Amino acid sequence: HDRYKELYEIHNFSRVTDQGAVGDAIAFLMKQDENLDEETAKLRIFAQKHKNYHTLVTDKTLPLCNVTFDSIRDDGVFVYLGDNVTPPYDYASCFVMFPRYHVAPECERLERQEGYPQLYQWKWMLEAARQGKCRMPEPTPLAAGVEYLRRKAMRGRPMRPVPPTSKYNDTEGKVVNILWLGLSFMGQPFLSSICMNPNMKGGGGTISTGKGLKDIVPFKDAVDSTGRCSLPCEDCFPRSLHKGVGPEYQSPTKHCRPAVSEYRTDPTNGEDPVTVRICYAYTFNLKLNMKKLYSTLPCSMQWNDIDVIFGLHPYEEFSGYYIPGTNAKFKELMHVTYVSVSQIYQGILTSQLKAAYSKYGFPPLTINHLRGKPSNCDRPDIHFRMPGLTDFASQAWFSLLATGLQVFDDCQPSDSCYKHKKKLGAIEIWN
Numbered sequence: 344h345d346r347y348k349e350l351y352e353i354h355n356f357s358r359v360t361d362q363g364a365v366g367d368a369i370a371f372l373m374k375q376d377e378n379l380d381e382e383t384a385k386l387r388i389f390a391q392k393h394k395n396y397h398t399l400v401t402d403k404t405l406p407l408c409n410v411t412f413d414s415i416r417d418d419g420v421f422v423y424l425g426d427n428v429t430p431p432y433d434y435a436s437c438f439v440m441f442p443r444y445h446v447a448p449e450c451e452r453l454e455r456q457e458g459y460p461q462l463y464q465w466k467w468m469l470e471a472a473r474q475g476k477c478r479m480p481e482p483t484p485l486a487a488g489v490e491y492l493r494r495k496a497m498r499g500r501p502m503r504p505v506p507p508t509s510k511y512n513d514t515e516g517k518v519v520n521i522l523w524l525g526l527s528f529m530g531q532p533f534l535s536s537i538c539m540n541p542n543m544k545g546g547g548g549t550i551s552t553g554k555g556l557k558d559i560v561p562f563k564d565a566v567d568s569t570g571r572c573s574l575p576c577e578d579c580f581p582r583s584l585h586k587g588v589g590p591e592y593q594s595p596t597k598h599c600r601p602a603v604s605e606y607r608t609d610p611t612n613g614e615d616p617v618t619v620r621i622c623y624a625y626t627f628n629l630k631l632n633m634k635k636l637y638s639t640l641p642c643s644m645q646w647n648d649i650d651v652i653f654g655l656h657p658y659e660e661f662s663g664y665y666i667p668g669t670n671a672k673f674k675e676l677m678h679v680t681y682v683s684v685s686q687i688y689q690g691i692l693t694s695q696l697k698a699a700y701s702k703y704g705f706p707p708l709t710i711n712h713l714r715g716k717p718s719n720c721d722r723p724d725i726h727f728r729m730p731g732l733t734d735f736a737s738q739a740w741f742s743l744l745a746t747g748l749q750v751f752d753d754c755q756p757s758d759s760c761y762k763h764k765k766k767l768g769a770i771e772i773w774n
Contacts, residue, residue, distance in 0.1 A: 364526065367627040368725070371528055371655075371689065407490075408469050408477035410742035416691050418469040419739075421699035423460065430463040430730050435591040437538035437729075438566055439601050442576035442594055443717050444531065444729040447584035450720040458706050462713070462731040465699065467692065467738065480745040482738035484536055485606040488519035488619035490745035491651075517615055520648050521744075522641070523623040524665075525655030525685075531727055532688075532737040533623040537604050539734055572599040579717035600625075603642050629660050633668030646675035651748070653740055655685045680748055687743075688736045696732070 408414070434445040446454075451461065472479045480490060523533050566572050575594045585592055606619045624641035626632070640646065646669070654661055661681055693713070700708040713732050714723035727733050 364627045367526055368528075371526065371685075402475065402478065405475070405478040407480050407746055408472050408742075409746045410469065410480060410739070411747040412687075412743070414469055414471075414747075415687055415739060415743070418471060419467060419691060419695050420470050420473060421465045421467050421696050422473060423699065423703050424464050424466055426460075426464070428464045430461070431734070432538040432730060435589065437534075438571045439534050439537050439573055440729055441534070441573045441726075442579035443574075443724045444534075444715045444726055445579075446716045446728050447581070447718065447720070448588060449584040449586065450716040453720055454712065459712055460705060462696075462728065463734075465696065465735075467695070467735045480742045482741040482745075483540055483606075484521075484604070484619045484621060484741060485540075485608060485617070487741035487745040488521075488606070489608065489617050491519060491748070492517055492617060494746070517617050519617070519619045519650050520644070521619070521621045522644065522649050522652045523621060523654070524626045524652060524661075526627050527625065527726060528688075529653075529655045530623055530625060531729065531733040532740065533604075533621065534601065535729060535733040535737040536621065536741070537601065538729065539737070540606070567596045567599065569593055569595050571595040572601060574598055574600070576717070581718050584718065584720070626654075626656070626665075629656060629664035629668070633664050637665065638668060638670075640669055646671050646679065649679050651744060652679065652681045653684050654681060655688075656683065657685070658683050682740075682743070682748075684736070684740055687739055688732075692732060692735050692739065696735075 432440070434440050434442065446461075454461070468479050469477070471477050480487065523529055570591070573595050575596070575598065577594050579594060580592055601623070603620060603622050605621075608617045622642035622644060624637075626637055629637065640649075652661075656665070658681060661683070666676070697708045700706070711723050713727055715726055715728040716723050
């Protein structure tokens, strides 16, 4: 109770319009505290185990690593890439990134002065990949979707039926539709998946800022007068912390929340094109809010449209409230996979990153070095900084989509993978 009250005051939650979301947000933050308070002995064991491997292997002739829940937890490591690494994107280059998620240049300078690396100077992978035994899947929405479909076909898994009234299957070729559910902490990796995709930076992708697929437009047509599609934040750019930056570091002029992103392959050698769509919906406290907020699926989706759902909600909450609350029918759930990602996100990845700081001799990682610092170097924003942990989460989830879901198809009760697989009606759930 004391920690709850402390977090409420530190982050000025009294100013939040929707107080109903505060409880879920504070629970998320308290879990971060637990994950960063790892025992020193465990970190020493981790550092000793992995101290001999420092080179990165990118041999494309190697087989793909199987990125599963077990391998993410047991084999995931962070490799430090050095001081000369440039960020994959920044506030200026990614037009969907919200202002409050960035780190002011002066705050970054102070962190470097204190001996801290920047998060974009790390790379997450499996230890097997670092040793050159396999290569990591390409962690982009499109590459993951293509590999997901390929493995599904190889295993003889039935494809999702296409409902005749669907707006999400009106394109030739194959389609993978992914739904993301959760607080803004879940929306951040959704934005990361856009910011890190090079095709999006050139304006070649499409995005919806409205209710669904009908609102999808080319990225270049979704921006406001500042060239952005994000949320305003007038106090996020104090001049004292942003010396020398260009005019692109300014607040957007209007509210804009990206809802759907779409990626499409170029058909080659007569192959059918593949389209991957991601719909993000802001959700919290499903028990209280299903009837008044979430009784219909977001982004104009039908249950028959959905292949995979990534959610911050525990599977008990999702299955107990979301499925009945949307009046889902048994036959509509036959091809849906729900993946609860919270433990990967703020649990496994943060613990592994903290261990890497210890291994490489950096000062101890704290929660303040994971969060955005737009306007005050000593009082970070409640959200993760970008680029940062949200990118690693997005990459881990897409790697899991590519290689880790079909691994469970043949699991038996005696197998280690079985504990992650549960059956609820016809919907497959991993937690």
